[in-house]
Amino acid sequence: MPDTITFKIKxxxxxxxxxxxxxxxxxxxxxxxxxxxxxDIQANPENSKGExxxxxxxxxxxxxxxxxxxxxxxxxxxRQSCSALVDQLEKPITLxxxxxxxxxxxxxxxxxxxxxxxxxxxxxxxxxxYHDLGPGIREPQNHQEIAYKLSECMTCGCxxxxxxxxSLNNNFLGAAxxxxxxxxxxxxxxxxxxxxxxxxxxxxxxxxxxGNAQNxxxxxxxxxxxxxxxxxxxxxxxxxxxSNIFQA
Amino acid sequence: MSKQRVIVIGGGLAGLAATMKMAELGMSVLLVSxxxxxxxxxxxxxxxxxxxxxxxxxxDSPDIHFYDTVKGxxxxxxxxxxxxxxxxxxxxxxxxxRLGVTFNRTPEGNLDFRRFGGTLYHRTAFxxxxxxxxxLYALDEQVRHYEVQGLVEKMEWHEYLGAVLNGDGRxxxxxxxxxRSGEISTEKGDAVILATGGPGLVYGRSxxxxxxxxxxxxxxxxxxxxxxxxxxxxxxxxxxxxxxxLRLMSESARGEGGRVWVPRKxxxxxxxxxxxxxxxxxxLEERYPLFGNLVPRDVGxxxxxxxCVNDKLGVHGEMKVYxxxxxxxxxxxxHRLGGILEIYEKFTGVDPREEPMEIFPAVHYSxxxxxxxxxxxxxxxxxxxxxxxxMTSITGxxxxxxxxxQYHGGNRLGANSLLSCIYTGLMMSPGVLNYVKNVPEAADxxxxxxxxxxxxxxxxxxxxxxxxxxxxxxxxxxxEMAEEMISNVLIVRENSKLQATLEKIDEFEERxxxxxxxxxxxxxxxxxxxxxxxxxxIQLSKxxxxxxxxxxxxxxxxxxxxxxxxxxxxxxxxxxxxxxxQKAAGKVNEEGFNPEHLTxxxxxxxxxxxxxxxxxxxxxxxGPDISYEAVDTSLIAPRPRKYD
Ligand SMILES: Cc1cc2nc3c(=O)[nH]c(=O)nc-3n(C[C@H](O)[C@H](O)[C@H](O)COP(=O)(O)OP(=O)(O)OC[C@H]3O[C@@H](n4cnc5c(N)ncnc54)[C@H](O)[C@@H]3O)c2cc1C
Ligand code: SF4
Ligand code: SF4
Ligand code: FES
Numbered sequence: 030m031p032d033t034i035t036f037k038i039k040x041x042x043x044x045x046x047x048x049x050x051x052x053x054x055x056x057x058x059x060x061x062x063x064x065x066x067x068x069d070i071q072a073n074p075e076n077s078k079g080e081x082x083x084x085x086x087x088x089x090x091x092x093x094x095x096x097x098x099x100x101x102x103x104x105x106x107x108r109q110s111c112s113a114l115v116d117q118l119e120k121p122i123t124l125x126x127x128x129x130x131x132x133x134x135x136x137x138x139x140x141x142x143x144x145x146x147x148x149x150x151x152x153x154x155x156x157x158x159y160h161d162l163g164p165g166i167r168e169p170q171n172h173q174e175i176a177y178k179l180s181e182c183m184t185c186g187c188x189x190x191x192x193x194x195x196s197l198n199n200n201f202l203g204a205a206x207x208x209x210x211x212x213x214x215x216x217x218x219x220x221x222x223x224x225x226x227x228x229x230x231x232x233x234x235x236x237x238x239x240g241n242a243q244n245x246x247x248x249x250x251x252x253x254x255x256x257x258x259x260x261x262x263x264x265x266x267x268x269x270x271x272s273n274i275f276q277a
Numbered sequence: 278m279s280k281q282r283v284i285v286i287g288g289g290l291a292g293l294a295a296t297m298k299m300a301e302l303g304m305s306v307l308l309v310s311x312x313x314x315x316x317x318x319x320x321x322x323x324x325x326x327x328x329x330x331x332x333x334x335x336x337d338s339p340d341i342h343f344y345d346t347v348k349g350x351x352x353x354x355x356x357x358x359x360x361x362x363x364x365x366x367x368x369x370x371x372x373x374x375r376l377g378v379t380f381n382r383t384p385e386g387n388l389d390f391r392r393f394g395g396t397l398y399h400r401t402a403f404x405x406x407x408x409x410x411x412x413l414y415a416l417d418e419q420v421r422h423y424e425v426q427g428l429v430e431k432m433e434w435h436e437y438l439g440a441v442l443n444g445d446g447r448x449x450x451x452x453x454x455x456x457r458s459g460e461i462s463t464e465k466g467d468a469v470i471l472a473t474g475g476p477g478l479v480y481g482r483s484x485x486x487x488x489x490x491x492x493x494x495x496x497x498x499x500x501x502x503x504x505x506x507x508x509x510x511x512x513x514x515x516x517x518x519x520x521x522x523l524r525l526m527s528e529s530a531r532g533e534g535g536r537v538w539v540p541r542k543x544x545x546x547x548x549x550x551x552x553x554x555x556x557x558x559x560x561l562e563e564r565y566p567l568f569g570n571l572v573p574r575d576v577g578x579x580x581x582x583x584x585c586v587n588d589k590l591g592v593h594g595e596m597k598v599y600x601x602x603x604x605x606x607x608x609x610x611x612h613r614l615g616g617i618l619e620i621y622e623k624f625t626g627v628d629p630r631e632e633p634m635e636i637f638p639a640v641h642y643s644x645x646x647x648x649x650x651x652x653x654x655x656x657x658x659x660x661x662x663x664x665x666x667x668m669t670s671i672t673g674x675x676x677x678x679x680x681x682x683q684y685h686g687g688n689r690l691g692a693n694s695l696l697s698c699i700y701t702g703l704m705m706s707p708g709v710l711n712y713v714k715n716v717p718e719a720a721d722x723x724x725x726x727x728x729x730x731x732x733x734x735x736x737x738x739x740x741x742x743x744x745x746x747x748x749x750x751x752x753x754x755x756x757e758m759a760e761e762m763i764s765n766v767l768i769v770r771e772n773s774k775l776q777a778t779l780e781k782i783d784e785f786e787e788r789x790x791x792x793x794x795x796x797x798x799x800x801x802x803x804x805x806x807x808x809x810x811x812x813x814x815i816q817l818s819k820x821x822x823x824x825x826x827x828x829x830x831x832x833x834x835x836x837x838x839x840x841x842x843x844x845x846x847x848x849x850x851x852x853x854x855x856x857x858x859q860k861a862a863g864k865v866n867e868e869g870f871n872p873e874h875l876t877x878x879x880x881x882x883x884x885x886x887x888x889x890x891x892x893x894x895x896x897x898x899x900g901p902d903i904s905y906e907a908v909d910t911s912l913i914a915p916r917p918r919k920y921d
Pocket of ligand 4: 088089090091092093094095096097098099100109110111112
């Protein structure tokens, strides 16, 4: 076992400045993950040339792969850095920011577009109020199982990073938002505005932009059945198109 | 009057619940958060949320839930709040169901409930093993809807630095640091709510998320607010060792049948599955036949400590025990506990469905927090219209969620925190709005000068921090301080060590002055913030350690062997109630009690007179001044706890 680990990190000082690679060599400690190594760099920010540099900037919070903060591209694969165990990675380890979002600094990117997409597809239940209105509607277990899986989406961005159709210069909503539409369209009361969601998904940036490359489903760390969601929303959209034609 | 608004700091469950409720009532809300609220620490909660819905027909009721909560907290919790919370719990669970939380279901389609620690009932609603995430998302979605409607404005990637106080000491806004541009400015608000979560990072590695530094509430303390029960830190019995974080293995693993054991023979080097049943010591089941593996957390953590340190039976001679699920079927485990088992597998490389897990106790939760107030009714419930509810000792500055101190006393029951967070956010909102309606002067009309001065003061402070060029790396200093706290202010507390730690903390404070601001750029630079947070963590560690040093008793999570009253093993708490009854009637028939029990009861009563009080820390002369305040225990008479 080598007693050091080498990290090659793609850095960028601000939104508008260019990027550059910097190498860090740190002592190898068993059971490390990428974040614990970034923390080691923070506690002793020195690059491989022995120069004191600013610590690397990245995002993280939960450190257990449920908050979605720490997504980055590790050895060319998009994933969460908190669950990337160093002993399982090829060395040297390369870290890059996601490429489908504007870089803020170093490995931190701005994913507000994904939260914006949740607004567009109205990913919420419209409630009559927060007072006591008694129990919700009973639901079969198999329905809960499907919904639960979909509701685990942590807006981490892996799916859209992997998607060939999602780019910095278009307005594709992306697999995560499509899948959330499916979740709310199957909820017993949120489905009351299913039509409005489908209207949005029929516009530019909607479901038609998906080229069915299926990269998204493979990239999703929560194993959310994204292609199923896309197919389901595709069906709902065609159904609506047909009924629009008949109503016209 | 000018247009008014409330500033909410923090978008975990408590902050989002308050935001959504106030927006429903028509109030504009500015929601400020360190990171996108959807990524708040609340997503980590795994096990579930309590409410006595009594789906299983066990005769559970809100009053029993109330009793379990107060007993679990060793009688230090504020009873009217707990009672009101437990009575609202079934409604809160129904509300969250209506808002789209994908709770697990029974075959008939009702919400399903599981068992958790410190109760004998199935009272915990859950969504797989990611209940906190699901609850948070439902609230996040409601708030996003209000954002679209224009009632809520979000400032994510912004940090709260301090409250803006007017000449009367009333809070009229907040100082906010833009974590991207580095700009410091003020926002006006007629009330400010701190819903900023717990302080696990004071201990470095804990089960908490990285933003849980307690910095916002400590800042309020430094501005004069009282801090309550700081020394009550919950140690969770079951965490997974890790370099960066001690990931939690939820109590639900035991709620679903997980069994804790160690080999009976010290230093047994066999693999766990090779150790036959009769050579395994299921110490919780043997020592607590009634509650078994589901004793409350303070009891569980102490027993693991005892088995590993005193009996030297820890797995591989270390501070570790087995948590075994292998007797349950894969299908059952995946369905009920999937998420947490995946975490274990992902971070250790071992499949817990095949091999017993190795777990150990870790810092998990702070029962203490910023002091807050409430108004009770005759019946011992809460007057929801009162502006005093959840107000800190600074007028107009409120707190909610793990940041406050009232609900869990000396020890929190599992699955009661998600409840207290949502309950508090909802409950306090009407009162906050009543306060806002009646403020003597709207924040908008407060002279501008007050705000520019507050801004300037913090800008100067950050400029000073950026100039720091000593030779201490702030992150390394934090690690060292955390080690000290972990070594000496954890499960078993000794006065000599606590005293030494207090002195050590003073040294850390000195060394902080010699810190190097390792990054001095303006753009998206987390270092100056961290240095400021580190200062606050040092102040908070003083509150915790000094509170622990001065509290010479054993209560809940605060265990000092020296002051253990050593409850006789055959003692029943009912005798204490009888003893108190006789005392109240004027004469105790001493012969009627077992003499050993009688001595114990007398000591117990004396100890309560002295210590059944909230610890209050106020900032004076550079450190915490500690005093004590009475707690309302009028609804359930305090008595010795017993779980076997
Ligand atoms: C691993 C784990 C599992 C748990 N499981 C359970 C469970 O099953 N059941 C249960 O009842 N409880 C559980 N708990 C406890 C529970 O999750 C927490 O107590 C609760 O979620 C705290 O919520 P909160 O709203 O108070 O704060 P948090 O969710 O911590 O949110 C704090 C918010 O404040 C913001 N913030 C903090 N500081 C600042 C600042 N200075 N400026 C701006 N914003 C700031 C953050 O960005 C965040 O939005 C668990 C805890 C852990 C650690
Ligand atoms: S199926 Fe392909 S094109 Fe469609 S969202 Fe997934 S990756 Fe993108
Ligand atoms: S669908 Fe999966 S990959 Fe995409 S944002 Fe959600 S969790 Fe991440
Ligand atoms: S830090 Fe939350 S997903 Fe990695």
